[in-house]
Amino acid sequence: MFKTTNGIKVPKHLDSVTHIDSKAEISPYDVGMTRDNVEAIWNSIESFYKTGLQPGMSLVIRRQGEIILKRSIGHAKGNPPPSHSEDTHPPILMTPDTPVCLFSASKAITAMLIHKLQEEGKLKLNDPVGQYIPEFACNGKENITIAQVLSHRAGVPTIPIRNPHPSLLFKWESVIDLINSSHTSKGDGSQQAYHAIVGGYILGEIIRRITGTSVDAALQNYIAKPLGAKYLTYGLNPEYQDKAAFNYSTGAKPVFPINVLAKRALNIDFDKVASISNGRHFMNSTIPAGNIYGTADEVSRFYQMLLDGGEYEGKRLFEPGTIKRATRPVGPITIDQILMIPMRFSNGFMLGENMFSLFGIQARKAFGHLGLINIVTWADPARDISVAFMNTGKSLDPKTLPALGKILVSISSNCSLIKNS
Structure with a gap:
């Protein structure tokens, strides 16, 4: 052994x-x-x-x-x-x-729901969030746009409460109320700071208010069903929960400053995330930035559809122009103020670089997303590949x-x- x-x-x-x-x-x-x-x-x-x-x-x-x-x-x-x-x-x-939980790799899929609504003329990315969620437009957040939420420049990177109980994530209305009442001095889009949880709830609430249905229904209608996916759901239907892979905290316990950075991004201690995600409450909840479940094949299928200009097996999910807008860089690579690593975003995706990046080497055209340290999902047009690497070990171990x-x-x-x- x-x-x-x-x-x-x-x-x-x-x-x-x-x-x-x-x-x-x-x-x-x-x-x-x-x-x-x-x-x-x-x-x-x-x-x-x-x-x-x-x-x-x-x-x-x-x-x-x-x-x-x-x-x-x-x-x-x-x-x-x-x-x-x-x-x-x-x-x-x-x-x-x-089926495996994608954690933050869920963000890219949720982002495409917003892009679909723009494609249908139901919103514009440069619209203020407050146009759709009036209660949000206060305390310095009046001019924050949907695009700034997608690109992690909205200035509200964390839930505004100290040491929240993990169960807060399962209470949609409570989270939305906290976000709406929060303050920011960075609501001008000038600072990139990874919105690990908050951004997903804002986007999900916009989807709810525009469509009149749940974000879960939007995911099924716009993406999962056209892809023929059995899963690709926020959480899991009770009939499938026993099939899900468990997540585990492994390796050496994270120490300063890694443990502090991880909690800063996630709002809860890193080593608690795995156990929480194995519970029924987590699987029964909708967390748009962090709990889509899917198989590696389904996620690869999603990225292949994007590579193919929005089509899958003769069905059109997105217009080619929508995908180009969704994957276009928002700005240059910069040090993210939450992750404290260099990162470049589009309106919804993490982007590759010429040297080394999340998507390997010479991957400047690649776009995708990381999920809780080790999950990496992406498409690379320069190589014509769509990749889903899924795993269950949640570790900040040096190895x-x-x-x-x-x-x-x-x-x-x-x-x-x-x-x-």
Whole structure:
């Protein structure tokens, strides 16, 4: 067995916990790759699993619209680290079709609902939020626009309450009331500060007031059903909750300043997030910035649809111009005042860079989103790939970022740039 602090038990032979959907995977030679390329990518996934920090992982990569990897490794439940002794399930293997919580990778999908409403002429991104939520327009927030919320420049990055109880996230009206009554001195769009939770509630409330239905219904009508997705829901229907992968806090307990930055972004202690997300209240709630569930294939399908100009299997979900507007940079790369790392956003997506970024190397055209440290979902037009890397280990352990970085570099290195892209 491989060992790490607060890690899972990793078997000597990884085949025993590996699932490969060989019927779905095409020959890599059909899309300008080799089997060595595919195995190099999968080897990087196995290396991350061997750290003991990831109880379960799934990966789907489409290249030129075709699936080249649809695989999983580890357990959805039942092989917990020592810190999660409450998980007494028998070992249940992870599969590529196991629903996983996207956490903040939900933001990109929620953002596209707003872009769809603009496409339909029901709002404009430069409209003030207060035009749709009048109670919001106070205390320095009068001129904050929808676009500024999408690009993390709205000046209200956190719920305005000290040490809120995690159950607050399950009380929509209470959160909206707190956001509406909050103050800001940065409501002019001048400062980029990651809105981990707040932005999603603002966008969700706008969707509710414009459509007269729930944000859940909008997600189903505009995206999930046209994609043929079984999941892609905020939370999970009760009939599917037992199928969801558990999330686990793994590795060394985060220390200053990482623990402070994490709590600053999330409003709650980082090491509590995993346990909270495994509960029924979380799965029964709608948190637009943080609790869409989906499989790796469904999320890859979403990004492939964006790569294909808004179409999926002959159905048009978005106009090409809508996608261009949604993925256009808002400004230059800058140090985010919450995350304290360099980041460049569009109106809804995190963007890649030429050197190293969330989406590997030479990925300036890539767009996607990170989800609670390790989940990474994206499309890269320069490589014609749509990627969903899903996982259940929530860790700020020092081994995490190098292992994740190896995966990102491996994917971008082994999926060569398409000429004339």
